[in-house]
Amino acid sequence: MTAPAGADALSRYTFPAADCSRIPYGMYRDPDVFELEQERIFRGPIWNYLALEAEIPNPGDYRLIEVGDTPVIVNRARDGSLHALVNRCSHRGAEVQRNLHGNTKVHTCCYHQWSFDLTGKLIGVPFQKGIKGVGGLPADFDKACHNLQRLRVETMNGAIFGTFCEETPPLEEYLGPVFTHQVKRLFHKPVKVLGYQRQRIFGNWKLYTDNLRDPNHGGLLHMFQITFGIARLSGTGGARVDADGKHNLSWAAQGGRTDQDGASDGGYAGTDRGDMNIKLKDPSLLRYYKEFPDNLTLAVTSLFANAALQQIGNTLAVRQLRPRSADEFEIVSTFFGYEDDDEAMTRHRLRKANLAGPAGLVSMEDGEAVELVHRAIVRDMDKHSIVEFGGRGPVTDQENLISDVPMRGFWIYYCKLMGIRAGETA
Missing domain, CATH: 2.102.10.10 (Rieske [2Fe-2S] iron-sulphur domain)
Structure with missing residues (x-):
């Protein structure tokens, strides 16, 4: 019996740290790795x-x-x-x-x-x-x-999941209590589909899953989000992970720390990201009508390995990740509201949908950032990215936004499924 396609590729790269605080660039660019992912990740024991x-x-x-x-x-x-x-x-x-x-x-x-x-x-x-x-x-x-x-x-509550593997545990067990709650939170009553967005990005799909699990970038990359206070690194927010680290919730909330709390320690000092005085002529785009029992105004729930449940204010969507090759993937976003929304709320949701997607006021930079990384690492696949914001070691919940710890959780579980022994040299 021959080894599965791509198996030899895993010997080309090393994860020098068991906590995956160093990620070899080759895992993003190697087509043999991509082939192995189809068997061990997407056709493996996941939902x-x-x-x-x-x-x-x-x-x-x-x-x-x-x-x-x-x-x-x-x-x-x-x-x-x-x-x-x-x-x-x-x-x-x-x-x-x-x-x-x-x-x-x-x-x-x-x-x-x-x-x-x-x-x-x-x-x-x-x-x-x-x-x-x-x-x-x-x-x-x-x-x-x-x-x-x-x-x-x-x-689960109208969301459909599938697996190729007979050994995959039941869906609720796979999600765990925290992320079962997140699915049921978003789909707590019947929904109606409002429309779709499709975006093709010329980069590796895992660069996007990294991005979803990196709350640190949101308060630095996204000017609209920072300027108008949707989520700033000095505000109240954080990340939650499941027991395996594979799923992640990046969140921001009303109340708690103020937007200026990070100013005294030089948070935005010396950058062009610190002007909090610009105002919108029509601030209704940013208005949030409370519709959940918690205070979360931004909640992006990343489910290993191909989905993100999105709440940006009152804009609700599911993003489905569709890898095409090692160098290309597509995001299909399904925007929705609830069946009992009145016409005014539906209009509000559709208007706020302009915050997300390939031309979104908040998230249009994400695709460009992925492509910038993918292009830059092409000739140094044996080198590593640094994933240390929030510290090294065990993957745990984060009570601030200046962290990429959840990104390491994804990679630890990824290595487990792929048969990679992180922390051991070849």
Whole structure:
């Protein structure tokens, strides 16, 4: 038996610190590493976010997504049950469904017209017996042996997750109590989809997961966020992690420390990020209508390995990460409100959606930052990034925003799944 594709790549790079406070650049650029990730991460013992039930409310509704780089159909069957099917015909491997979304009674491959029901069962093979006994498939061909590949599916409050692995623990156990709460917090009542954004970024997908787990950058990179007080490093905020460190909540809240608390120790001194006196002519863009029992005004929940649940004020969304290659990935954001929102709240949510996404007033810099790193590390893949804000050692909750400790939590769990022994030299 040969080693899986990419396995040799892991010997090319070292994690010199067991706490993953040093990340080898090659883990972001090496295509062999990317191939191994498809097997051990996205097809491994994790729950991947797939879609919202609100996106496929009726029998026959479907959407096309990707899990890692594997194309998947998520649909609701005639009996209302939910299914996730690899979008690859069992005949010759063509994509079966080509429309991004729709409603159908059957998925039919355009190549040779093999058809599958909404549970993935092969139900139709044209000319299976040939014509008058000539041609066709062998007499012992059994359609039941050639269904579409299925993922295990679980839901939580209308959010759909899938896994390729039979050994993946139940979803609630995988999320743990803190992140089960975060999913149920955001989806505490029925939602309605307001729209989508898609962004293609020419960098490695893990640079984006790093970014999601690095609250330190938000109060330094994002000028709009700093200037108008959405989240400043001197304000109240922090990060929470689960027992494994794999999931992360970056948060900011009303009350607590004031925005000026960091001024005396030179926080923003000497930078162009410290002018707190600029005002918006129309501040309604920043208005927050309290709708959760806590005081969080910004909560970005990163679920290992492909999703982020977003609350920026009253803007709510799920971001799904879709890796294309070692050098490219896509983010698909699904914006939503609640079914009982009135028209004014829906307008407010849509207006505040301008804060996020590829041209967002807050987050447009994230994609550029990822690409800046990806380009700069190309010729020094044996060197390392420094991940020490918040200190070295165990990964724990952080009660301030000047930390990238949660980023190390991601990498510790990543190394576990990939079979990398961090802290040991080759």
